[in-house]
Amino acid sequence: MPNIIIRKSKVIVKQLAIAFFFTAFLVFLTLTLGKNKINKAINLVNNFAIIENIGSNQDKKIQINKVTKRLVSYPNFGDIWAKIEIPSANIEANVYHGDTLDLLKYGVGHHAGSYFPGEGGTILIAGHNSSRDFGRLPQAKIGDIIKIKAVYGTYNYRIDEYEIIEAKALNEKLEINDKKEILMVYTCYPVDTLGYKSKRYVVYASLVGDPNEE
């Protein structure tokens, strides 16, 4: 009797092993051969979602007071208030107010304690290093444009520099103040890898031109 059980168990383990390797092989093939197509599909879905969600704050009449350089009313925490575009890196993503892990599941996050475009201060935006979010951030080069299409206007920023820093150094490096309008966009580094990464890829960009306010 025990022999039968052992024999059956061996068969099951063998079948499971074959199934596992077969699945792993399929995943490997799909990721290797179809990476571009998968990215395109993800972007397509993202774009659709962006169109669906961008208006969630519009009934709140978020506007900027040009005199005080402060928003008249602010988005609620967790709301989408903008879309970020980095054309040279083929990045397009919804920007949520807040950058908790809960929110980063859905898109990129604007650090709630940083400033908004047009307020003349540090704007901090974080996103995961997946291809849906900022996985292609390193493709953006110095001089390239980052667009923030906020519900109250469109703001363009030119990339001044980028650097790779230790995650622990973020708080010291990314100082938040209202001396100058600087956009800081960052993600985990290396990009397109899984698990916790101890480094961050940070892009610094300055406001250029007049915003197209709505």
Next chain:
Amino acid sequence: MKKIMFFLVALFIGVVSVSAMTESELEAKLTKSYTINGSTFKATDSQKVLIKRYLDQYEVSSSDADYISGKIDEAKNILQASGKGSFYDLSRADKDKIIALCADVSSNTSVKVTINKGKLVVYVPGSNDVFYSTPINPVNGDIAQTNDNLTVAIAGLVSVLGIAIAVRKIRANA
């Protein structure tokens, strides 16, 4: 008799006007640094932005500001009396006392803040909209901050409350 009444009324008005705290005074109190039992607690730059944004957007009455200020002092006193320099090191009872201060503020002022299910949430006054939220890692149902500096949180700035409590080391999530 009239003179006495007038004097009493004047005295009352005087006392009220002296003790009433303005929003800007409250902001100053929330953003200053405190040294307690050898540890210095202060709000981070981003917490200061949030505190200012909250106070600019929503009215906090003088009486609410006074109440909050009193709770901040209570929190400081609890920490001071414990002899500890970190929220982590407080006894369960002292931690509960400090957490209860949040509930007091929420119940008795227009500043609504909850600590529940590992999250600290500050609400927009008079609505269910969220002004600010941050995860607080629960350890045995306790609040554990991931950044020593932020012990502030609880300690000092029981304040706009959640805002200052704010907490986790920012920007580590990408």
